[in-house]
Amino acid sequence: MADTVQRRPAVRRPGPPAGPGPARPPAPARVRAGAFIRRHKLAPYLLLLPALAGIALVLLWPLVQVVLFSLQNYGLPQLTGALPTQWVGLANFSHTLTDPEFWLSLRTTVLFAAVVVPLTLITGTGVGLLLNRLGRKMSAFVSTAALLAWATPPVSASVLFYWLFNPDGGLVDWALARMPTWLVGSTNWAQYNWTTTGALQAYTVATLLVVWTSFPFIAVSVLAGLKTVPAELYEAARVDGASRSRVFRQITYPLLKPIFLVLLLLSVIWDFNIFTQTYILTGFPGNQNEYNLSLYIYDKAFGFPPSYGLGGALALIFTIIVLVITVSYVRASVRQGALT
């Protein structure tokens, strides 16, 4: 950043050294304009510098460090400087890949995304289609409700769902206990503990929570996409007497397909990354069997004893998985002409 500070005044100075117009009398305005144009070569880089410095320092350099850590025995003694760091080769990776807890957490993460992504997309698309059909007032009401769910901070939403599903005084257990057995099974729902009984129960709550917060974004995006579909197409389909499902399959879906692709990839990435919600719902550091990959990484890196080397190896594995999905996202965006 010091670069900017030093270069800028030199370039901006409208004085004699910057004015190369010997034929013309010195016209300050023109000289300044000339300086402005000449600056074009450097200007974009100067303008980019602050943002690039921030991104490099906070997002790119840590990524490099994560790679370095993953090959070292970096722990608390190394952090405080009590012991020197040592290169340990691939020991962190082999330790990780032979830990059954790692595979369990990976399985949980993948299964969770496999359930939540389709649920979110279907709910969101359904609401988006509905919003498109509703009258103005009703549409505004439904989309406001969706906006509020979307805007609720993840921490509040998680604490709130924890309370709704709490065995002592939680509303869900109370309601389930009062429902007929044929509907909710013979489980004793009164005081049913959703968050500590097991991963399935905890992630059921997490699924409802994440669908609740994520479907509005899908709905709004689908709605925005629907607005771009030319009305004549629907008119023509109507004249031809096409059925509703056929109109969706043959007009709406193909036109919204690029949007769906991007939404699908974004949802996969987001739901794969989920941390805050599961941290709170499972009462971290609670039951190890309820960890997803993010919680597992966090526990290895900052748990007891902290191991930044192990955390680095895990972070690298995690990043590679996410980046593989991201590459498809970037390709989809580029194909949509996002770079122009």
Next chain:
Amino acid sequence: MTTAQPRTGAAQLWAGADAAGGSGASNSRARAARRARNFSANAFGLIIALVTLFPIFWMVSTAFKPSQEIFSLTPSLLPTHPTLGNFSTVMSGRASGIGSVWLFFRNSLAVTLATVLIASLFSLLASVAVARFRFRFRSSFLIMLLVVQMIPAQALIVALFVDFNKLGLLANLGGLVIVYAAQALPVSIWMLRNFVATVPRDLDEAAAIDGASSATIFRKILFPLVMPGLVATSIFSFITAYNEFIVALTFLGQAHSSFTLPIYVTYFFGRGGAQWGPIMAASTLYTVPVLIFFMLVRRRLVGGLVAGAVKG
């Protein structure tokens, strides 16, 4: 959504002014079917809206209930004896034991505003570069932004923790601002460059010929025209900073006086046992301002949302 006459199909679904065609009898039948369908759509919409709103309603309702009502065997929708007791315990700091909610509110507000300012300024500069200039690495830079915004924070947090520990910026709100601003930059630049690109280039060329300095052009021409975009990106960096959890959790550790609101609510939730009244009061105080804020900026939000693929 069952309807009276499913076979009538598309004719009524995309009904505009389609009543003109057809004989009188089929016309009134079609109208009845359309009315039935509109009714069921509205009913469906109403149910969705109420189900969606219910959790938020329940949070606020619990916050106003005295504890015997919270643990009552027959919970009531609205508090029968509404009380402000939960809010006053939260404000006095008695319930959490680490201070009044206002302290954390102030911390969150300071961090959020600083993030919004820095991210807006830096991303505006960068988006001018990207939208106005062709230079080497321009496409690489844009692709880098797309990729970098996808790197999960939980992957970087290990290295960030070690770095910021060395810099002595851990239990420090400034450290959070640095991380949040950088996190908000990729999406902000990505969103803003579209707004900058819509400002006609002739406009600032004309100004330049009239002798305006580049600073003047920036301030008088570009800035006002890009303002709506800045609002959208500010909203985005606002959410990033206000909701952020993992970095604050890791950086702030036990530095109670630097806690931001989400960390305070989590701490309180973890320590507070079953004090659901005060906990819900605290999360109401954390949530409701941002909900009101979103209602106010709603119109600007939808466009920005779609442009930047934002998720809370």
